[in-house]
Amino acid sequence: xxQIAVLPYRTESPSVDSPIQxxxxxxxxxxxxxIPKGGLMKGLxxxxxxAQEAEEEAGVLGAxxxxxxxxxxxxxxxxxxxxxxxxxxxxxxxxxxMLDTWDEQHQRERRWFSLTEAAKAxxxxxxxxxxxxxxxxxxRAAASPARMLGVxxxxxxxxxxFAWFQKLLPHQGEFFDLFEKQAATLVAGADxxxxxxxxxxxxxxxxxxxxxxxxxxxxITREVLQSVRRTFLTPFDRSAITSLITTMDDAIDEMQxxxxxxxxxxxxxxxxxxxxxxxxxxxxxxxxxxIMPLVRKIADNGHRLHELTERLVRMEGHADDIHASGLxxxxxxxxxxxPLHFIVRQEMFKRLERVVDRFEDVANEIDGLVIDHA
Numbered sequence: 268x269x270q271i272a273v274l275p276y277r278t279e280s281p282s283v284d285s286p287i288q289x290x291x292x293x294x295x296x297x298x299x300x301x302i303p304k305g306g307l308m309k310g311l312x313x314x315x316x317x318a319q320e321a322e323e324e325a326g327v328l329g330a331x332x333x334x335x336x337x338x339x340x341x342x343x344x345x346x347x348x349x350x351x352x353x354x355x356x357x358x359x360x361x362x363x364x365m366l367d368t369w370d371e372q373h374q375r376e377r378r379w380f381s382l383t384e385a386a387k388a389x390x391x392x393x394x395x396x397x398x399x400x401x402x403x404x405x406x407r408a409a410a411s412p413a414r415m416l417g418v419x420x421x422x423x424x425x426x427x428x429f430a431w432f433q434k435l436l437p438h439q440g441e442f443f444d445l446f447e448k449q450a451a452t453l454v455a456g457a458d459x460x461x462x463x464x465x466x467x468x469x470x471x472x473x474x475x476x477x478x479x480x481x482x483x484x485x486x487i488t489r490e491v492l493q494s495v496r497r498t499f500l501t502p503f504d505r506s507a508i509t510s511l512i513t514t515m516d517d518a519i520d521e522m523q524x525x526x527x528x529x530x531x532x533x534x535x536x537x538x539x540x541x542x543x544x545x546x547x548x549x550x551x552x553x554x555x556x557x558i559m560p561l562v563r564k565i566a567d568n569g570h571r572l573h574e575l576t577e578r579l580v581r582m583e584g585h586a587d588d589i590h591a592s593g594l595x596x597x598x599x600x601x602x603x604x605x606p607l608h609f610i611v612r613q614e615m616f617k618r619l620e621r622v623v624d625r626f627e628d629v630a631n632e633i634d635g636l637v638i639d640h641a
Contacts, residue, residue, distance in 0.1 A: 268343065269351040271317040272304030273360035275327050275338060275378075275402065288399060289385035290362060292325050293376045296344075300378075304355055305482040314358045321360055324371030324375050329362040336401065337395030347469020348462050349476045355395055364418035375539070402621040442491065442508055443500065443563045449487045449515045450556040454524045456480040457545075457552035460622075463529060464545040474526040481523040486518040503565075503640060511632045515555070520546070525618045532611045540593025544619045547586050551626035554579055558633055569641025574638075576630035583627040590620050 275290035300395040305320040307313060318331040335356040369640040380388060386398040456477050462474035491512040495505050502508075528534065537545070558575050559566040596618050601609035 268351055269315045269417045270304050270306055270343075270353050270355045272302050272323045272355045272357045272396070273317045273318070273331055274302055274357050275321055275325060275329065275360045276401065277362045277364045284611075287401065288379045289382060289401075290325060290327060290377060290379055291380075291385055291388055295371075295374050298376075299390060300385075302357070302389075302394070313356060314394050316605050317356075318360065318493060322366070326358075326366040326372060327362045328364040328621055330364065332359040332361075332550060334358075334487050337393075337397045339391050339397060341382045341391045341394075343470050345469060347467060349459060349469055349472035351476050352479050355394075357394070358403075385486050390514055394599060402590070403620070412597075420549070442494065445487055445491050445494070446512065446515075446561055446562060449484060449555070450559045452484045452487065453515060453519055453552040454478050454549075454556050456484075456519045460522050460525060461549050463526065464542045466536055470529070472533075473529055477522055477526040481519050484516050484519040485508065488512050506638060507632070507639075510617070510630070512638075514577045514628045514632050515547045518552075518555075518622060518629065521618065521622040525622060527617070528615055534611065534615060537574070537615075538593055538597060538612060540589050541615060541619055544586050544587050544616075544623065547582050547589075548622050548626070551579055551582055551623065555626065555629055562633070562636065565636055565640045569637045572633055572641070576633050579626055579630035583623050583630075586620060586623040590616050615628040 277290075279286050279288065279464060290412055292303060293299065294301050303317070303321040303324040305316070307317065308347050311319065313335075314331040314333045316330070319325050321329070321331075336359050337389065338354055338356045340352055340354050342350040382398060382401060389395055389398065409528075409636045410464050459473050459476040459480065463470060463477070489563040492509060539565065554575050561572050561575075565572065594613060597612045597616075598609055601612075
């Protein structure tokens, strides 16, 4: 999904190094601070469309630069409930006039911020970086004497020597943060899968979100595998770390396989048993998210971890029963009618079962850690 936006700015005086102010507005739904943005408009160039959004949402007129400052990405909630990535091109917008009345004045608040304040106010990391990099003062700071000394150190090899010593120091990396981040990805993917099972007009958006969450999980997995190789001291055995993160990644991979089957076979409606299995997947993901913070102090939380993993295993057994009964019902209903209908449903049941199986694998990985460390 592609969007356009403006970064409305003004200077406090005509001076070259005059402090810059950024205009932010509140979003209509969550009331968080954002910049004016919207979709591309037919017949308008991107920067012109962005300028129109600035007038409608923020009540400002000015000059929009045709060359974008950069872009950022955020998850946009669609009417279907899906949260999909939106890539936003940001155009610098020099404000020349503030209107007293505008289209959305009763739906939003607008406020001027300093660069530092504006960067702190927004939620998106990429947008925060764009704001911080905007303005002459910030560019000069990047070329300050302290920064130049760092460049000299890099070129003379001094930093490399210190890096060699640093590698000998004990490290634990950010494994726990990444485990929790991966669990959050599983929860989001499971929620999208449940919405997909419910049907409705947002099917393609739910499929897209699952695919994007799977890509997010791949990035997290890659980061863990790289960190394992470069970290001197890990919180527990390296093979256990890689096994746990890849098993979690396998779960979201299987969700993506389900979404792919829905798209490939054009499945418009899930069987009741399939919907039940998706509900189990949602709860299994939630339990996984509850488990991961406890792994930080595994010796203290061994009993609770065992309780949670036992629940995951029981849920997998329940999903097997639902799978069997649902497949049997569909087989009987398809007897003498449409064999292709049964084959597609059989494939869907099998892929959903694999998702639940991966959560059982996660439970087994955690149990292994509890046995070794608690």
